Amino acid sequence: MPDQSTKLSSLIKVRPSGIRSIHVERDLQQPSLVSEYVFTAQARRTLARIVDGVADSAHARAWTLTGPYGSGKSYFGLFVMNLMGASQLAHAQALMELQKADPLLATRVQQLIGRNGARGLFPVPITGYRAPLQETLVRGLNQALQPLSSDTRMHQLLSDGPRIAGADSRALVVWLQDLLSVIAQPTLGYSGLLLLLDEMGKPLEHAAAHAANSDIYLLQELAEYASRSKQIPFVFMGILHQGFDRYAGNLDSGTQREWAKIQGRFEDISFQEPPDQQMRLLAGAIEHSDDQAMPAVRNHVSAYAHAAVASEWLPSLIRPEEFVGLCLNAYPLHPTAFVALPHLFKRLAQNERSIFAYLASQEPFGFQEFLQGHRTPETIRLSHLFDYLVANFQGRLYASLRARPLTETLERLNNGHSLSPLATDLIKSIGLLNWLGEVSPLQATEERLLAVVRSEEYTDDRIREALGSLQLRSLIVHRRFNRTYSIWQGSDVDVEQRIGEARQKLTGTFSLAQSVQEFLSPRPLVASRHSYQTGTIRYFEVRYVDHQIRDQLSLQTGGGASGLVLICLPTNYAEAEDFAQWAVDGAFPARGDLVVCVAERTARLTELVSELRCLQWVQDNTPELRDDPVARRELRTRAGMLETLIRNELDTALATNRLTNQTGSRWYHRGVALATVRGLSHVLSIICDELYPDTPRLWNELINRRVLSSQGAAARRNTSRPCWPAQASRPWASRDTRRNAACTKAC
Incomplete structure (x- = not known):
């Protein structure tokens, strides 16, 4: 059994399935991935909306799935393509997985696709890259349709691809209309087309960087055509990590409004799992490679988890016994940090990092760095998350006007002389909870703080004593009306209000x-x-x-x-x-x-x-x-x-x-x-x-300069001295200054 000197990095790994990124073009031909898909409530709700759109043309048929990296958007798109395309190798497996999770929805999908050899929607997976949008779409369509190129009409359509890539957006829409009529003919037998544009933000980034020569109006035309398609549905799904407005952030306000209008043609689905589901996914992504090491920490983690339940840290949609089991699986995360982590990334608007990127990255104060530098039974606590947040996101938070609680916390830490480690951990934990309090039910009450920092070294009495000391030093304050602690707001200037006044003055x-x-x-x-x-x-x-x-x-x-x-x-x-x-x-x-x-x-x-x-x-x-x-x-x-x-x-x-x-x-x-x-x-x-055609080539930095350096001046003085005889008195210095200067310059 490993002893207490064993590094966490040798005991804990992150499961590849938890951090593996999906490549929709390549992985569509990997049936095994469908059986590993975790069908969450969010996925069922989103799929139901898509099925409604395919079944009834009165519903939307153009969607954007917006959510953070690692939230499963691409994986969901891969599952939908296998589910709606009866010709796919993993279609039967996808239908079976849906049957387990939602039998009624599975029945609707079967009825929509039909039986007796019906082939469903033809899937077109496209991975976006930094290039014009039309070029990206034509390349992806041409690649996905190659297996059907033996059909005469399809072969003719594919031969028009290079011309369409360089034509206007209207030509591509007309080409898609012809394509739908071809795939719906009896020889091919598809009921429609499902186009999935993963990494849709890449073409948008290219369009934003080349605003003078790019036009994303094509997206509006595609969305409108999807809504107009009747008997042969054209379904468009775009996958984004953030909204259109974020990609257009560096453009002028007029162009931003135009982009917002185009995004309005799509029905946006926020693909964001609730915190309790994120906790389950997070616990499932952490693997303890040596089970014999767990008894050494199981008692600690179990005690921390029960204390968290008693201190109001238990999420409302998780039962106490399930919570304790999740905490054991999520070690080395302390139960309080385990609960806070989904809210932390929600506070970051979930578009700059994700929980799974945190697990896998080598960022300062991140998960992997903790594994490398700590040993059992140490845990990642709120103070560690505070350090991670400040080290990696401080500048972005200032730019988005969300950093005030963190700024006040850092100021208290910098000005708090001779702070003990316990006091430092308390200030960081209170500051983080103050920051998270705007988007979560987590508040810095005494009961919650006791659960946050309690350990064999820090008893409840010591923690209460440290809280009282911090209040006496005016580093924190206690709000009696809601029994919470907060960082003392040492700033009397409302910066945002003053900026508003400046805008009025400088009109x-x-x-x-x-x-x-x-x-x-x-x-x-x-x-x-x-x-x-x-x-x-x-x-x-x-x-x-x-x-x-x-x-x-x-x-x-x-x-x-x-x-x-x-x-x-x-x-x-x-x-x-x-x-x-x-x-x-x-x-x-x-x-x-x-x-x-x-x-x-x-x-x-x-x-x-x-x-x-x-x-x-x-x-x-x-x-x-x-x-x-x-x-x-x-x-x-x-x-x-x-x-x-x-x-x-x-x-x-x-x-x-x-x-x-x-x-x-x-x-x-x-x-x-x-x-x-x-x-x-x-x-x-x-x-x-x-x-300067006659410029001499003088590769000497002491000589070839406009202003003489101190070294050059010293060299000139030393080399010019031998030009004059040594005399006790130097009457020539005053009588013939010009001759002296000329000689010095020549030397």
């Missing part, structure tokens, strides 16, 4: 160029290849310009710069065309040291910079911030996140790595539009070659 137009120049000073652009070849570092100064400041713009370069790059930020199409004409006319054709860029995607940039201006207003007009470190930390984090988003937006809009008008910006030099080239640095090097 109206502003100079986008001036704001970007002020808040994010542009970095100079180096002509890399030219600088390397000549040994002389040459760079171009960057200035932003918009219509408000264009007439006051100076075209003179700053000291040391070899040229100037002007970034034009228009607010609409008319201004963009005006800037393009401005770059062709005027003084630009005669200036070889000027490069002009006209950005065409500035709506989102304007929104981000406007928000940054509001944060700066709060910083400048809130004197209370001086004595409020919590609010200052929140402002700093928000500003940092905004600055990162602005820089990313500028990089995307300008696309300096490859200059082409297909990337959302147009580039000009000497009044001529630049053709597609490798990147801006390449262009700047060519310009420097033209401007």
Whole structure:
């Protein structure tokens, strides 16, 4: 039997079935996966809605399943394709599994498919990738339909695939209409078509990154066609990890509204298991590879579980005896952490991580790191989950305005001098429960906290004493009306309210160029290849310009710069065309040291910079911030996140790595539009070659510089001394200073 020095990593594993990702195109031909599917209540409800849609054209036939990674969406889609497609190898097994879980629903499916050789819906599994949506769909359809290519009409349709991929969205819908009529003919015998687009977010990400050249209107046409299909149903299922609005988060508000309208054509199903079901799945995913090790910890875990039941930690839909068994299977999770974990990821909106990603990943303070660094009978407690949350999600939480309880907790930990380990664990646990309290029934009552930190070392009396000490130090407060503890809110500044006031104060137009120049000073652009070849570092100064400041713009370069790059930020199409004409006319054709860029995607940039201006207003007009470190930390984090988003937006809009008008910006030099080239640095090097054709090649950083370094000055002084005779008095120093300077320079 392993002793107490045994690492948890040698005793505990995560079952592959719990973390295995489904690939719908490949796994459709794996019948064994159907028998392993866990048919939950959520899956039954979703399947019933799909069956209603297939049976009655008055119901929706276009759905999106939205939920976190690891929640079983792809697995469910795989099961549905096998169930609704009678020609699939695993169809009988899928029907048998459904019969066990829901006999009435299984009977409905049988009636819908029919008997006597009916083949049901033809399944088309497609895995999305970062490419145009139409290309993704045509590729997937062509691959799925290859087994039917022996049919003459099907062969003709497939031969049109390359043409359809490059045509407009209407052509694809017409092609689908022809396809349905072909698969429904007696020689093939299918009743309709089921198209499952897994990883639907990948084409959406591509569309968001190439908004100027992408159009997701095809999705609206597909959804409307699915609703119109009558006798031969066309069923569309898209699988997403988050809503359309999250994929369009970096686009301007007008485009976001357009995306929201398109998403409205689909009936969205939140594929999110309730916490009690997630706990069952979680317990089933953890495997104790050496059963002989469990007696050493079984008594501890059982005692913790019974204490949790007595302290109101028992979920309402789980019986006490089942809860104790689940806790034993879920070790090394402490029962309180086991209950809290589903709520934690729900609080994260379930689209940034999932429970199963937590089990498998090597993130700081995560499950795998705990297994590597701890031994039996240690358990993962709420304090460990707090550390995991702060280490991996703090920045995102600030950006989504959900970090206030965590910020206050961190401030108390940082300012709480000489905190004992027990006090630290209590503060972390209270802070996490305060944060979870908005989406769960979990509250930081004394009874619950006793169950959270109780151990052989920490008795109930010691815990109560530590709680009293923390109250005396004003690190936590006790709310008598509901008997809960909370972190003392050391912040008197309502940051969100102040930002709202800033938005009201800063209404109206502003100079986008001036704001970007002020808040994010542009970095100079180096002509890399030219600088390397000549040994002389040459760079171009960057200035932003918009219509408000264009007439006051100076075209003179700053000291040391070899040229100037002007970034034009228009607010609409008319201004963009005006800037393009401005770059062709005027003084630009005669200036070889000027490069002009006209950005065409500035709506989102304007929104981000406007928000940054509001944060700066709060910083400048809130004197209370001086004595409020919590609010200052929140402002700093928000500003940092905004600055990162602005820089990313500028990089995307300008696309300096490859200059082409297909990337959302147009580039000009000497009044001529630049053709597609490798990147801006390449262009700047060519310009420097033209401007400085006779540049000597001096690969010496002490000599070849614009401003003499301290080492260079010392070397000049030491080498110039031998030029003059040593004298007690040096009358020449004052009489012939110019000759001295000339000699020194020559040396």
